[in-house]
Amino acid sequence: MSPVHFLLVDDLEDNLVALEALLRRDDLVLLKARSGEEALELLLVHDVALGLLDVQMPGMDGFELAELMRGNERTRNVPIIFLTASNTDNHRKFRGYEAGAVDFIQKPVEWDILRSKTKVFFDLHRQKQQIAAQRDELEAYAETLTRSDRYKDQFLAILAHELRNPLTPLRMGLDVLRGQPTPERTTQIHGVMDRQLVHLVRLVDDLLDVSRVSQGKVVLKREKVEIADIVQAALEASQPFVEGGNHTLRVTVAPHALWVSGDKTRLTQVVGNLLNNAAKYTPSGGTLTLNAYRDEQDVVIAVSDNGMGIPLSMQSNIFELFTQVGEHLTRSQGGLGIGLALVKQLVSMHEGSIAVSSDGENLGSTFTVRLPLLVAHDDEVSSRTAGAVAPNGQALRILVIDDNADIAETIGWLLSDMGHMHRLVLDGRTALDAARDFEPDVVLLDIGMPTIDGYAVCRAFREDPGLRFLPIIAQTGWGQEADKAATARAGFDYHLVKPVGYGELQQALAFVTQLERAQVG
Template sequence: MSQLEPSNVLIVDDLPENLQALDALIRDDQRVIYRAQSGEEALALLLDHEFALAILDVQMPGMDGFELAELMRGTERTRDIPIVFVSAAGKELNYAFKGYESGAVDFLHKPLDPDAVRGKVKVFVTLDRQRREARRHIEELERSRREQEALLCQLNATQEELQRSLNMRDEFMSLVAHELRTPLNTLFLESQMRSLQIKRGNLAAFAPDKLDAMVRRDERQIKAMIRLIDDMLDVSRIRSGKLSIRPAQVELMALLDRVVSDLSVHASAAGGSIALRPHEDVGGCWDEFRIEQVIVNLLTNALRYGGGKPVEVSVNADSDQVRIEVRDQGRGIAPEDMLRIFEPFERVARNGEPKGLGLGLYISRQLAQSHGGELSVVSTPGEGSVFTLTLPRCESSGAAPEQPAAETTDHHP
């Protein structure tokens, strides 16, 4: 427990010798004595300090003790300070009655009885210390209550976050099982059909043209599972700080042309199309594999939610940076979903729309930021969305150093 500060006692008398005598009488280690020779001086001190007791001389020129007491009782800051009046006037003037009427706790006649004065001052100083001690305890209790409330709020938030994590884990496991089951079921049914054809001796089912179609179907299902596993591994690397970037000189338009060409077949099969607007060659120092990963994610997302309408890819570049825009004409993104879509495992698919793990945009933004760039979106519900990948055009000599091989051997195929 911290030591309490000494109590303040105010003595007011127009005669310096009276002040000095009273000061000497009541001074103590637990008290600080303030002197005032007029009501005006006393009021100034009362505004600056808290007092355990005020001892006022009644008969003073100008503002007398009664007038000072009246002012003290009329002010919030000073109205509860105990007042003891001191007077040399005879008892026949009935000053004591007037003093008690003005709110005094006692009235002393001069010459003062030293023991009585010391005893009264001790009582009020003790009461003041008890009051301040009680106030300090109340403040400590209030502080403790606020700390407990803050701790409780923090605990509740932690519990909610834990429950959210548990729910996310359960949902994630369910989603992974569902996403893996689809290609595995397809592969299983294909193998069953082939076994049946072999048992029946129907070798015509394995003619070169049909066998080639079988292989392509198998590859699609296997690639779907590989993409799913790669996404989960990337999330783990991002959260552990082990996602590496290996920058090198990249010709962007050639990369985009290759990706658009590869995905156009998939887009046509889904009744859509992808167009790359012409642009002069754009060079930069990036991790080509990771940038391709982002573009594939953006285009796949645009095809998935674009409602079968055309998707356009365009490039804008200056000396400092390059901006790649992927524009679709789908239903757009609601304002409340604009930030959420970049969080892991968040999906905004509606009924009838394809679902996924909700990792693509999260991984893509992390990859953009790891290049010193940004991935943003502008969308108007009913009018489609524009995702913009912004990358700095750094030189290879200023690129970030490659991570140790132990952390990168499984990052790139």
């Protein structure tokens, strides 16, 4: 909070020095003037909480100064205390109060009285400052609420538009299918509906992701990741968008391995979103480029296009929520305007940065991501290819417990491809008997099952003397921190979030088998 200013006006320097010594305190600035003219100059510059004016001064006296102060919009409300050595008759008092005085103090001054009276005006000005600060805070808060309300309305309008886009071909496709079209037309309709469902799922996923990241609910699963793997995964995810726009995509990745510490899924999402945006906002038949290289202690991933570009006026806020280039209602590409905001948040969580450059409309754009380079040792590189095998080097025996037969069977296929043996159990009530018969090395256990859930099954394993030390991996569609804490409390060794991929399953198996080996050792 800014200091409080008092104005001391007296033609005698000794009087000013005495007043200054008497009133000095923290957060108080004492402005001194030896004439009415000097005082007016100071009043034009400073916000004064109190004026202490000598009445009898050569030239402009205290009364005349007070009258000029009352005639000015800036100074008319400044409280004035007159200091006078002469007898203050009623006529002089009347003139002083008429000029705006709040009090008269007779010289020689009684210092305790002066201190007490000036303290009142110091405190009043402090309260005024606090009220002004609170008013500014309330105005800023009201402006934020207004802006948020405007964003909400804008977002709901965009959301309604973007959801109707994929729903329209889905609805029309169903109507056409009811009419028993030809096999060729049926295949064509299935393809359209499948693409629109993928688009709809992506919209929902982006909504959930940006909400979780904004609330700090996303926890990165950091590991040593090679940039080439991230690029490859992003290219696979973005292939339909690139091919759908009939674009040419040129990819250049540094020939030597570049490693970062990060969440592979989230970093793939970052690069994939940038590629999707480039494809979306580039006219059909455009050229996209992706370059990944090392720049000193950074890994740089640059995605460029020769599309519609970004106006200079929009480049400063392109990473804000709900920002779109052009009017969304007039562009078939649409989008919720949250993809780049999500990208920036995820990059920041990896201690990285993202920047955009564009020469203007229809001149393309380049998005450049920088991530801290991680120097990997030879043993770390070789461990990347290590599989999940039992401590003795043989294939694992894995018990899969899931009430969904399709999910259980597909997990079994993955395990078979890894070279492991498995048995499927579709009812949690038979899990312990199956484990005693099969004697597994690892248990993959679903959480949400009828009759008995995965938590209860896991606790039953932990209470059985012959099965209590089995490594148990939870596989569930719930992935919040509270869900992971719940599985840990129930006795699970690892938490997998569905849908489970090859890499995630392999990593989980490697972790729990190493954990078991450490416990046995």
